[in-house]
Amino acid sequence: xxxxxxxxxxxxxxxxxxxxxxxxxxxxxxxxxxxxxxxxxxxxxxxxxxxxxxxxxxxxxxxxxxxxxxxxxxxxxxxxxxxxxxxxxxxxxxxxxxxxxxxxxxxxxxxxxxxxxxxxxxxxxxxxxxxxxxxxxxxxxxxxxxxxxxxxxxxxxxxxxxxxxxxxxxxxxxxxxxxxxxxxxxxxxxxxxxxxxxxxxxxxxxxxxxxxxxxxxxxxxxxx
Amino acid sequence: xxxxxxxxxxxxxxxxxxxxxxxxxxxxxxxxxxxxxxxxxxxxxxxxxxxxxxxxxxxxxxxxxxxxxxxxxxxxxxxxxxxxxxxxxxxxxxxxxxxxxxxxxxxxxxxxxxxxxxxxxxxxxxxxxxxxxxxxxxxxxxxxxxxxxxxxxxxxxxxxxxxxxxxxxxxxxxxxxxxxxxxxxxxxxxxxxxxxxxxxxxxxxxxxxxxxxxxxxxxxxxxxxxxxxxxxxxxxxxxxxxxxxxxxxxxxx
Numbered sequence: 001x002x003x004x005x006x007x008x009x010x011x012x013x014x015x016x017x018x019x020x021x022x023x024x025x026x027x028x029x030x031x032x033x034x035x036x037x038x039x040x041x042x043x044x045x046x047x048x049x050x051x052x053x054x055x056x057x058x059x060x061x062x063x064x065x066x067x068x069x070x071x072x073x074x075x076x077x078x079x080x081x082x083x084x085x086x087x088x089x090x091x092x093x094x095x096x097x098x099x100x101x102x103x104x105x106x107x108x109x110x111x112x113x114x115x116x117x118x119x120x121x122x123x124x125x126x127x128x129x130x131x132x133x134x135x136x137x138x139x140x141x142x143x144x145x146x147x148x149x150x151x152x153x154x155x156x157x158x159x160x161x162x163x164x165x166x167x168x169x170x171x172x173x174x175x176x177x178x179x180x181x182x183x184x185x186x187x188x189x190x191x192x193x194x195x196x197x198x199x200x201x202x203x204x205x206x207x208x209x210x211x212x213x214x215x216x217x218x219x220x221x222x223x224x
Numbered sequence: 225x226x227x228x229x230x231x232x233x234x235x236x237x238x239x240x241x242x243x244x245x246x247x248x249x250x251x252x253x254x255x256x257x258x259x260x261x262x263x264x265x266x267x268x269x270x271x272x273x274x275x276x277x278x279x280x281x282x283x284x285x286x287x288x289x290x291x292x293x294x295x296x297x298x299x300x301x302x303x304x305x306x307x308x309x310x311x312x313x314x315x316x317x318x319x320x321x322x323x324x325x326x327x328x329x330x331x332x333x334x335x336x337x338x339x340x341x342x343x344x345x346x347x348x349x350x351x352x353x354x355x356x357x358x359x360x361x362x363x364x365x366x367x368x369x370x371x372x373x374x375x376x377x378x379x380x381x382x383x384x385x386x387x388x389x390x391x392x393x394x395x396x397x398x399x400x401x402x403x404x405x406x407x408x409x410x411x412x413x414x415x416x417x418x419x420x421x422x423x424x425x426x427x428x429x430x431x432x433x434x435x436x437x438x439x440x441x442x443x444x445x446x447x448x449x450x451x452x453x454x455x456x457x458x459x460x461x462x463x464x465x466x467x468x469x470x471x472x473x474x475x476x477x
């Protein structure tokens with residue numbers, strides 16, 4: 001079996017579980033929207049403050065929600081000794097990594113699309129140059145999903161997982177927040193040429209963390 | 225190796241060498257205080273505040289050295305041929321010192337920044353990178369504190385340390401980009417090294433020397449503590465098992 005087919009099996013499994021349990025759609029997505037509302041309460045919605053800082057608020061919300069999604073992604077492996085099943089399945093650890101990261105990326109992507117609708121409606125944002133905006137989102141999502149899967153497995157089996165993952169992961173993904181926010185700001189302003197370098201940076205981050213994840217996932221899965 | 229006598233690998237330096245390092249650290253720190261506070265003249269522009277540089281710069285230097293050591297020893301641990309818990313302990317001890325010295329760098333920089341820049345904190349690229357660096361390794365230390373079998377913890381920590389190491393250039397790059405794209409000319413004056421008075425340079429080098437020696441001394445102490453801790457855990461476990469066995473024998477007889 002090719003690595004991509006194996007990854008597809010793992011991703012399919014995760015997404016099937018999500019389709020049945022609906023934790024992301026019924027808990028994490030509402031959480032994201034509530035955070036958007038909270039931002040509106042915290043900042044004055046009448047003076048255009050929200051619209052100006054919308055990209056940053058959007059990506060902070062994505063980051064916080066991603067933490068929940070990561071926790072969920074490895075939560076389902078901790079029940080019924082599913083992790084042992086994964087280890088004994090004979091699947092290449094790299095494909096397991098890709099599969100779990102892919103499922104996480106798909107969930108985050110859906111989440112981001114809906115949240116984008118949220119900022120358009122609630123914060124009155126006009127999307128501007130859609131192409132760099134979308135590409136930045138894709139690269140950032142892949143990077144977040146890869147780093148998240150890596151830290152998820154690193155902390156799997158640790159009792160303090162929910163608190164450990166944020167403190168480990170947030171500093172590491174700081175460049176993603178920075179890059180995605182700047183790329184979105186530039187795209188929304190229509191300054192496309194300013195957005196591309198950031199899209200490149202997000203791409204480098206994504207490639208790097210997919211690579212590290214494929215290398216490190218095996219040893220980490222073995223011992224979690 | 226019996227459980228009662230600590231093995232020879234549990235020591236980085238021999239006790240005699242360690243004592244020399246300790247004494248040298250103390251002596252050079254005293255010399256630094258004397259030269260830095262009394263011998264070196266006050267800076268023409270910054271006045272006495274500039275003296276903070278004699279500890280701020282060496283602290284930053286040691287922070288980099290410490291994280292460098294953590295990265296190298298983590299790599300050595302992961303490499304199958306050189307795998308040894310010695311590397312893991314050095315990595316942990318060095319990261320801890322790195323966090324302390326990075327924290328010190330930030331605090332000292334802040335204290336210096338208040339009179340010279342007029343603010344405690346500026347969103348300068350170097351400051352932000354240092355702050356992120358600090359939190360990267362705070363996370364690493366938190367991971368190390370999680371109870372686990374020694375080799376599991378060692379492998380986990382080594383991988384986390386290398387991810388942090390790989391991430392540092394990306395953080396630095398993105399932050400630099402961010403600050404230079406949006407804001408021309410920060411409060412940072414890059415022409416600080418134009419002319420350094422002889423005794424000022426001496427104080428700075430003395431600081432670097434003192435902190436380096438202190439780092440080696442503390443690294444050894446921390447390493448030894450780590451090793452003793454592991455030893456204690458093993459011994460307690462042995463005792464608990466022995467207890468259990470005795471209890472079981474008591475029940476059956």
